[in-house]
Amino acid sequence: DTEVTQTPKHLVMGMTNKKSLKCEQHMGHRAMYWYKQKAKKPPELMFVYSYEKLSINESVPSRFSPECPNSSLLNLHLHALQPEDSALYLCASSPRDIPYSNQPQHFGDGTRLSIL
Amino acid sequence: SQQGEEDPQALSIQEGENATMNCSYKTSINNLQWYRQNSGRGLVHLILIRSNEREKHSGRLRVTLDTSKKSSSLLITASRAADTASYFCATVLAGGTSYGKLTFGQGTILTVHP
Incomplete structure (x- = not known):
């Protein structure tokens, strides 16, 4: 199990829909990231x-x-997406201690998004 | 332009053999990290090596860094079928405002046959 939780795991939406991806971590990390992976x-x-x-x-x-919205939660709101936006969307977090660059990132398992 | 490039793109070996993956990058770095990604899963951090370090070990993993050649290698010794995954190098550029931004290489797909 990962310490970064992403929901939903899979999402299928039309180009006119509005949806949101959610990411949550309770490790006290203060830096959070969104990645797209084809x-x-x-x-x-x-x-x-x-x-x-x-x-x-x-x-x-x-x-x-x-x-x-807060230090534990990160959302990605989606609207009017295109078929080329279909991908795995990954969330990550890191402690953001100084020096913040020398910290590994902890990834969730992602949301697999398909745009019809 | 892509910061990290990896080779080989794919590597197929037998269980018990060693696997070596290489990563090259173009600009000065703060550190270089290696991640593993199993199929359909997120990335798992394996090891971080700073620009002033030359070698690091973690269990069956050995990472080297040659800043003069702008290259790194990841060695997995005595590989297991469970090591089958994609492996990515990622660099954090030198400088103070990168917020830990990772730039990934193209990855190496490792297959370990039982």
Whole structure:
């Protein structure tokens, strides 16, 4: 079992739907990340939250809207997605201690998203 | 451009043999990390090596880092069928504002036959 929990595990949605992905960790980590991973490819960073504030947005289209309501929870709101957005969406967290770069990231098992 | 490149892309070995994967990168790094991903699962952190370190061990894993050649290798000794997975190197660039941003290599698919 992973310490980062992602729900749902699978999601199928139409291009006009609105849905949300949820990520939760109770390790007291203060940095949380969203990645997108296409089949047989490495994960690509989308967003980074540090102390509940958006710190990095890797030029992600606005149809993806992240939210960090508290230090344990990270959401990714989806609206008007395209078929090419079908992928595995991974959430990760890290302690964000100084120096924050020298910390491993803990990943959830992801949400497999299919856009019809 | 992609920071990390790995080779081989795929590696097939017998149980008990050693597996070596290589990773190259392009710019100065703070540290380099290796992750494993089993099919349909998330990534699991294996080992982190800092830019001022040359070698690290963890159980059956040995990682080397050569900053002059901008390359790293991961050695898995006495492999087991359970080691079958994709292995990714990931770099954290040097500098103070990266927020631990990981840039992944393309990965090596390791298959260990019983």
